[in-house]
Amino acid sequence: MVLTLISSFFLAPYVIHSLGDHWYGLWVLVGTFISFYGLMDLGISSATQRYLAHAIPRNDSEEMNTIVAASLAMFCGIGLVAFLVTLGIVGFAGFFMSDPHNLTVFRDVIFIMGTGFAISFPFYTQFGILNAYLRLDYSSYITIGKVVLRTSLFFLFLSWGYGIIVLAVLSVGTDLAGYVALTIMSYRLSPWLKVRRRHFAYSKMRELIGFGIYAFIGQIAGAIKFRLDNIVIASNMGLAPVTHFNIATKLNGYYFGALNSMVPAPTSLYARYLGRGEMQQIRDKYLILSRIKTILGILGMGAVMIFARPFITLWVGPQYLDAFLPLVVIMGGRLMTATLSPAIGVIYALARQKFTAYLNLGEALANLALSLWLVRDYGILGVALGTAIPMLATRLTIMPVFICRIMELPLSRFIRELAPIMVLGIVVQVPLFYAVTQVHITTYWQIIAWAVGYYSPILLFFYFVMLTSNERLLFAEALPFPAAS
Numbered sequence: 001m002v003l004t005l006i007s008s009f010f011l012a013p014y015v016i017h018s019l020g021d022h023w024y025g026l027w028v029l030v031g032t033f034i035s036f037y038g039l040m041d042l043g044i045s046s047a048t049q050r051y052l053a054h055a056i057p058r059n060d061s062e063e064m065n066t067i068v069a070a071s072l073a074m075f076c077g078i079g080l081v082a083f084l085v086t087l088g089i090v091g092f093a094g095f096f097m098s099d100p101h102n103l104t105v106f107r108d109v110i111f112i113m114g115t116g117f118a119i120s121f122p123f124y125t126q127f128g129i130l131n132a133y134l135r136l137d138y139s140s141y142i143t144i145g146k147v148v149l150r151t152s153l154f155f156l157f158l159s160w161g162y163g164i165i166v167l168a169v170l171s172v173g174t175d176l177a178g179y180v181a182l183t184i185m186s187y188r189l190s191p192w193l194k195v196r197r198r199h200f201a202y203s204k205m206r207e208l209i210g211f212g213i214y215a216f217i218g219q220i221a222g223a224i225k226f227r228l229d230n231i232v233i234a235s236n237m238g239l240a241p242v243t244h245f246n247i248a249t250k251l252n253g254y255y256f257g258a259l260n261s262m263v264p265a266p267t268s269l270y271a272r273y274l275g276r277g278e279m280q281q282i283r284d285k286y287l288i289l290s291r292i293k294t295i296l297g298i299l300g301m302g303a304v305m306i307f308a309r310p311f312i313t314l315w316v317g318p319q320y321l322d323a324f325l326p327l328v329v330i331m332g333g334r335l336m337t338a339t340l341s342p343a344i345g346v347i348y349a350l351a352r353q354k355f356t357a358y359l360n361l362g363e364a365l366a367n368l369a370l371s372l373w374l375v376r377d378y379g380i381l382g383v384a385l386g387t388a389i390p391m392l393a394t395r396l397t398i399m400p401v402f403i404c405r406i407m408e409l410p411l412s413r414f415i416r417e418l419a420p421i422m423v424l425g426i427v428v429q430v431p432l433f434y435a436v437t438q439v440h441i442t443t444y445w446q447i448i449a450w451a452v453g454y455y456s457p458i459l460l461f462f463y464f465v466m467l468t469s470n471e472r473l474l475f476a477e478a479l480p481f482p483a484a485s
Contacts, residue, residue: 307436310447425462
């Protein structure tokens, strides 16, 4: 994730200024369309990971091969459907894009990216194997290789004057190289993997779909909340504002991506505890992860908001400062995300995702309605408000009660463990916010100096005072240094 952030730090402004607001807006819009292909997953990835993680402690090779066979068969069918959908979008693109030149480029890029995505679906099963074994190191190796290769190729070909069609070809080619590496790693990891014709059981496919359908509903909700915004803006304001709004969503996405990489929601780990009947371990690990993630989340969100204005000015230019308020609003709407997100793994491990799926869908529909209403008067800020308001409302009220109920965790304990951290984390950043508004920051080194100088003692305070000795031990053991062992 660090490598991805470094790559984007240099690459994003280069791509924006190389393509210009118009073509970069089209590139983002194509990416929005392609991101909807992930909905065809139907929740099968989550089901594959969960069922494999449940079977691995039993060393049941027959069951594991049956799960893999069912997953692979369904993903091959989904890949074919994805390719047909791509042809349909190419054929009907004229209904939502009138400019002939834009239309031609859009069709070419959609065909390339859509075909690449269709090819990717059968490889989702291999990702399920890696995640079930908790081999995030393998996934990281693949990601690192792809980031380095894609970034290098983007810089090279943009410097030669190529546009978004070539970027699409490079993206798909890089992904294909990653899938080859993924296949090799998954087979090395799974000596039991010997899929035969007898393993293709229709009953297992139905079981995976039955579990995954609510993950699918949750994916639809996520797509409405975070992907339709670009389409709402493009249809009401044009392509250039999409680029400005994308600055806000990109920074927001990078921050939460980094946070989730540091403190993930380990569905596979919870599923193993469940398989051994260790419910107390699930409760304990959730609270530990939530406390650590709340500290990192509140301080990190505050830092992003405080330094966002000078950072955007230095990163892409002062002409994009209209992205600052949407960024602050969206991050404010995700205030409780850091605290609650470790529960996602618990919800899926316990197969209790039905309620959250429908809750997220209702939240997403409210989001869409508010965005369509507010964009007319407030532009990209209105779209940000439409995203933030429903999200904050559900996560402050409904979700904590549900999470505590399924884990049989008293709500009073949940509040007692986490509320002081959140309140203190907000309060200690108020002086920094005031100080930064009084100075003129003109270099990245000033941002780094302010951040390191201010947050270092705060992090030490939270580490030694707000965390228990057991939590500090767990945190230390997770660090990739020999001294931690």
